[in-house]
Amino acid sequence: MFQYDFMQHAFIAGTLIAMMCGVIGVFIIARSLSFIAHTLSHIGFAGAAFSAYAGIDPLLGLLLFTIAGAVGVGQLGVRMYRRDASISVILSLALGLGILFLSLGNIQGNYSRTLLFGSVVGIDMQDIWQIVLITVLVLVVLAVGYRWLKFDSFDQVGAQSAGLPIRLISIGFLLLMAAATSVTVQIVGALLVFALMTVPAAAARFYTQSIFGMILISTLIAVLSVWFGLIAGYYTNAPISFFIVFFNAISYFFGMFFHRVRERRRVLAP
């Protein structure tokens, strides 16, 4: 399997992206931004479609659109945007725009499918370097801002009380999500970014009560899911995305079961 260049590329790209999604996902879940992640990936879809139409580098269009989306969402307010109906409107508008650009640009059905469902066959070295650059950038910013972000994500009242600039943290995090979404969309597709960014982190909460532990477990689940997807996809010719989502879903439900059992034991214990 590794004799093929495209499989090597897929493994490198997939592993990096999974690590990034696993880490950032913990904060997405803690900040209840799952739906925003979902929306940003659709905005990314519109951006990628726009790139194809305008003939520019896909990553450029993706970044342009998602960053604009993140800033827009940030303007809607630090708190209210989580449940706001305007998010649904933005999501559908983005999807509509994406479809419009695809049709305007006379884009082949193949490429549309790739944008929505992802593809690992077309990854070249240039893509890898882009992915490395953005992944490292996102992870470094997360590491440097870790304490502030952690405080604000898990205890916003406390963070504000301690004098942290919560508005800045909020916008900064949305921008990181935009960057992370932009590279992830290219590999797993707009529809499944959501799965890789939120399910491993949601599952991790069942296994540990430590924040650092959540980050480790979430990353582990995300990376294993991508490996499983690539290997199973290679041998069966079924879509990789299916296997990724399947693995994540299993981790989630197993975690839920594990959590229930442990809870019951704790309640029963004297």
Place this chain on the structure above:
Amino acid sequence: MLRQLQIHQLQVRFNGEQILNDLSFKVAPGELFAIIGPNGAGKSTLLKSILGLIHPQQGDVSILGDHRKVIVGYVPQSRVIDDETPISASDFVSLGQISGFLPWLSRKEKKALNEIMQFTDTKRLANKPIGTLSGGERQRVFLAQALVRKPDLLLLDESTANLDPEAQIQMMELVKNAAKEWGVTALFICHDLQMVGTYADHVLLLSRQGYKTGHPEDILHDRKLMTTVFHGSSSENGTMHHVPTESELPLAGFPQ
């Protein structure tokens, strides 16, 4: 160490409504300073003004320290803990350790965390999810999170509300010991006048009509003053609440 906290002619209005009016008082270093008064008097507003979360229309708050910048620890009145985020008590306390930039804790920080959790009697809760703790345990965890930053000034907004008497005493003893051991100056809002009588060095009685500061015995034993301010809370055969006029309530500044 805090050298002095001085509030000078503070005025806060919300939407044209005067909440704090020409409020002036001083807090001495290392003392336990209680703030009492009916609901809506502006007690929380006062703490937020001291923190800088609210910008007063007039007057100022001056906080003087020895040499370094004064660190203020604040335990706010309402804190909704999402039970869906079952992070451990020790992680929750450690959230307050924001001075470093490394993602992991240094040995010194680990030691500080351990010391604070020992001090607040939260050590045995360390691995429990914060969502599963009782009210008193949560308040001690909140206090620990504020203390782990080694504050010079501690602001507690009704941290003993909804606690049983024993937990209230435990909480106040912790604050008292923090003052004694580390020289922390503490302002606490409290509705339990017995607690105030036992623990406070000075009291600020705050109402919309005016305010008064003094020793607990002088304020709490002033029957006329106390009934005027808390009139609404004493149920007198269902008559309309009497709203005292300015002249009925002796306005006073800081008694020197």
